[in-house]
Amino acid sequence: MSRGDVVLKDNLNKLLKEGKSDKDQNVRPKWSDGTPAYTLKTFGVLNTYDLNEEFPICTLRPTAWKSGLKEDLWIYQDKSNDVDLLEEKYGVKYWRSWANKQGxxxxxxxxxxxxxxxxxxGYFNQIDRLIWDLKNNPYSRRMITNLYNHNDLHGMTLYPCAFLTMWDFDGEFLSMTLVQRSSDYLVAGNINVTQYALLQHMIAQSVGMKVGKFHHYINNLHIYDRHFEQAKEILEREPFAAPKLVIDESVKNFYDFKPEHFHLEGYEKHEQIKLEVAI
Incomplete structure (x- = not known):
């Protein structure tokens, strides 16, 4: 059984049994028909994965892990906010609804x-500084990347959800904590897990380290009211074994990674469940 499936089931059960509702509150998200999109939520969830043991992808439904990988490359390699570039270079199209008139x-x-x-x-961007520290001062307790810049929130079309990473090397393994303010769990939950696990793999390989623990903290974990039945259906499914992540070991520079350098062997999964996305 995949660790990703264990975590998914545990969190869905907790949401359905103990989640707090915001029904009848003045909520921001809406469905495409204009109806308010209410949620069940739980506060302060910490999920732990050992990337040295397996890749944390769920099998209870397909995960678009390659799309998450391409978002990694777009954000952390290209350092781009250009949705046109994301669509044209990588074929990832679901960010269009958050783009401004300039794309x-x-x-x-x-x-x-x-x-x-x-x-x-000297001067560094955040990723280059992280890589510099891992090569020159790997026991530093100051290795952090942060997308949530209060000074720039006014100019963001979407406030970052998964926004902060903290890194730690113990002499053998490179571990990472991801902090996420909000997770639309059934829509993007496992994509976020796989894309940051992949980022951890890429950084580790580029500095000659082995991957270790991945701690994923989510402040507000929720599912929307039009997703309750889909959550129950997922809980009834039996998981498959975790697949094996294979990365081209010849790639040593973070900026040289491409989607074709990553493969999953033996990824069995159940059929997809259709979900409406609240905006």
């Missing part, structure tokens, strides 16, 4: 990775 996300996501920040050792 980008304003000052959000990859734009934050593009900034050059001044350090004692």
């Amino acid at each position: 980008n996300l304003g000052l959000a996501y990859g734009r934050q990775m593009k900034y050059q920040h001044e350090y004692k050792e």
